[in-house]
Amino acid sequence: MSASHTIKLSIDKMSCASCVGRVDKILSAVSGVERVAVNLATEEATVDIASAHLAPEFLAQEVTRAGYPAQVINERDYEDSQAKHSDRAHVLARRTLLAAVLALPVVVLEMGGHIVPTFHQFIAQTIGVQFSWAVQAVLTTAILFGPGRSFYALGISALLKRAPDMNSLVAIGTAAAYLFSLCVLLFPDVVPAQSQAVYFEAAAVIVVFILLGRWLEARAKGHTGAAIRSLLDLQPKTANLETAEGVISVDIETLSVGDIVLLKPGERVAVDAVVTEGRGHIDESMITGEPLPVEKVPGDLVTGGTVNGQGSLKLKVRQTGADTVLASIIRMVQEAQGAKLPIQTLVDRITHWFVPGVLVIATLTAFLWGILGPEPVASHALVAGVAVLIIACPCAMGLATPTSIMVATGRAAEMGVLFRKGDALQSLAEVDLIAFDKTGTLTVGQPELSELTVSEGYDRTKVLRLIASLEARAEHPVAKAIVDAATQQGLELAPSRYVTALSGMGIEGVVSGQFVLIGSDRLMKDRGLETTAFQNQADALSERGHTVFFAAIDDEVAAMISVSDQIKPDAERLISGLVSQGIEVAMITGDRKATAETVCRQIGIDKVVAEVLPNQKVDALTQLRGADAKIAFVGDGINDAPALAYADVGIAIGTGTDIAIEAADVVLMSGNLQGITSAVSAAKMTMRNIRQNLFWAFGYNVALIPVAAGALYSGFGILLSPQLAAGAMALSSLFVLANALRLRRMNRRIA
Secondary structure (H helix, E strand, C coil): CCCCEEEEEEECCCCCHHHHHHHHHHHHCCCCEEEEEEECCCCEEEEEECCCCCCHHHHHHHHHHCCCCEEECCCCCHHHHHHHHHHHHHHHHHHHHHHHHHHHHHHHHHHHHHHCCCHHHHHHHHCCHHHHHHHHHHHHHHHHCCCCHHHHHHHHHHHHCCCCCHHHHHHHHHHHHHHHHHHHHHCHHHCCHHHCCCCHHHHHHHHHHHHHHHHHHHHHHHHHCHHHHHHHHCCCCEEEEEECCEEEEEEHHHCCCCCEEEECCCCECCCEEEEEEECEEEECHHHHCCCCCEEECCCCEECCCCEECCCCEEEEEEECHHHCHHHHHHHHHHHHHCCCCCHHHHHHHHHHHHHHHHHHHHHHHHHHHHHHCCCCHHHHHHHHHHHHHHHCCCHHHHHHHHHHHHHHHHHHHHCCEEECCCCHHHHHHCCCEEEECHHHHHECCCCEEEEEEECCCCCHHHHHHHHHHHHCCCCCHHHHHHHHHHHHCCCCCCCEEEEEEECCCEEEEEECCEEEEEECHHHHHHCCCCCHHHHHHHHHHHHCCCEEEEEEECCEEEEEEEEECCECCCHHHHHHHHHHCCCEEEEECCCCHHHHHHHHHHHCCCEEECCCCHHHHHHHHHHHHCCCCCEEEEECCHHHHHHHHHCCEEEEECCCCHHHHHHCCEEECCCCCHHHHHHHHHHHHHHHHHHHHHHHHHHHHHHHHHHHHCCCHHHHCCCCCHHHHHHHHHHHHHHHHHHHHHHHHCCCCCC
C-alpha cells in the first residue's frame, strides 16, 4: 500500500443523517485517516488514509462494531450495488404490505367510530371493548416484532451506545404508545379512568408509514443512479475477433491489446481502439455530448461504447477493461457522487446534536403536558411526546445533499461534462471569474504556417528545412504547423541533436552541424539577438491575431515566423453567455500582447494577461483572483496543469493532454466550449436544488416540531396525531428525493 491511499467501504443500516455523522466520527477518529466522506444515498464511505500500516479491514471492523455492518470494496461493481438497492426495495415492499394488512383491522377497530358514529357501540355490544383492545394488542405486537423489529434492534442498540438515531426516535415513540396501551389493557386500575384509552393504532400506523417511506426511498435511490446504469449499458458484452480461422464472437473480457476486431454497421465499439481499415461515422454523443457523428478513417481513435453508423471498420485494440475511456468516465462519476460538499459541514454540525435535542424536547413536551395540560393529562402528554419524536426524524437532512450530487453528476456525464471531484459542483457555482488558456482552448489548436520571412542572405527553403527538423522534436501545435508546411513542400527533414526545450520560450538544438534557436522575441533579446528588422511586420501580424516568433541560425536572426490558429466558432457565444451570468472572463497566454488582445477583442474578453511563461500562469491567476474572488481556469496543455491545479476549479478540455485532465476538477469530453456553459449552469442548478432540499428538511422540522408539541392547541385546539406525524416525516424524505430527481431533466445543452 502506498503512503497515500483511498479506500471505499460499503456500509449497511444507515438510516438518517445522525447515522452518517456517527460513521464519520468513528472513521475520522482513527489515526492515519486524513479525510472521510460518508454518503447516505450510496451507503458508502470514501476514506483517504495516510498510513501504510492502516489496514482497510480495520476500518470496516471499527464501523461494524458501532452497529453498521461494513466491508471493503476492492473492485467497485455498480451493478451489484444497484442489485442491493433493488433487493432492499423488494424486502421493504413485503414488510410494508404485511404491516399494512395487520394494521388495517387495528385502525378499523379503533378509528371506525370516527367514520360510522354507531360503530363503537356496535363493537361494545358484540365483542366487547376489552376484546377489541386485546385483538388490537395482538396485531400490533405482531407488527412491532415482525415487520417493525429492525427499528428496535437498531434504535435500542444506538441508544445504548449513546448515539441515538432515527431508529431510536421511532422505537421510543412506538414503544411508548404500545406500552401505555398495554398497561391500560392489562392493568386498568393503574391508569386514571379519564385517561383509559389505547393507542395501538398509533404504534401500528407509525410503523406502516415509516416502512412505506423507506420503501419509496429505496426505489428513489435506485433512480438516482440511472445515469451510471446508462453508461454501463454502453459497454457491449461481445466483440467480433479476427483470428486465423476467421471472425468469431468472443466476450470482451478475453480481448487483449493488439487484437484485431471487426466493427459492423450499427454495432457498438467494444473497447478503445484505432482504426486500421475502412471508413465510417461514429456516434460519440453518449461520451462527448456531441450530437453529430464523427468520421473515422485509418489511424483515427475510437472509444468503447460509441456506435458505428454505416460501413465496416477493422480496429486494433488499444485499451481494455478498467483502462478504457468509458471505465474512466464511470469511475470519475462514482468518485464525484461519493464526495462531500463544503455546505455539508453545516448540516453535519446540526445533525450531530439534532436527535439528542429532539429527545430532550419530546421529554419536556410530555412533562409540560403532564403538569399543565387538560384532562386526560396522560393521553395528551403521550400523544404530544410521541408526535414530537416521530415527526423530527432527520432522514431528509441526510439525503438532501448526496442525492442531488448523484443525479447531477450522472446527468452531466451524459452531457459530456465530467465532475472529477464532487465538491467542484459547489466551487464552480460560486466562481466569479473564469480564465482561459488560448491555444487549443479558445482556438482550434491546429495552427498553420502563415508567414516565413527570412533575413537577407538566407534561403527560405533551407531555413524552413532547418527549423522544421528541429521542431519535429517538439510537441506543441505550433511546431506541428511548421513540420506540416515543410512536409507539404516535399522537404526531407534532417536529424537533430542536443535538443533542449525552453519552457514557454522556444527550442534549441543542432541540425546539420548548425546551431538553431527558435522562440519568442523575448528569447532572442535574452540571447543578445536583435529582431528590430522585423518589428513592423511582426506588429502587423500580431494585430491580425497571428502568433509571431523568430529563428536564429548560428547566433544570427535568420527568419520571422508566424502561424495562425482559428478561433473556435462557439467561443464568442460562450463568452457572452458567461458574462450574462455575471461571471468575469479573462485570457492568459504566452503570446505577444498584441496577438492576445486581438483574439480577445474578437470574442469579447476584456481582461488579458499576455507573454506569460508556463510557470507564471499561477501568478497570473493570483493577480486576477483579487481579494476573495473564486476563480476557474480552462486549459488543455501540459503547461496548463499547474494553473488547473491551483485554481478553485480547474476545467480541462477532454481533447487535451492526460496530464491536464488529471490536474483538473472538471473535464469536458469534447472540444465544444459550450460544455463550460453547461458545467456552470449544471453546478448552479445543483446548488439551488441542494438549498431547496436543505430548506425543506430543516424548515419542515422547525415548523412542525412546535405543532407536534402542541403550540396550536390552546388557540386552535389542534394537536398533531402520531399517525399524521409519521406520514409527514415520510413525505419530507420523498420530497427531497423527488426534488433531486428533477435534475435528471437537465437539457443536453443548458443555456
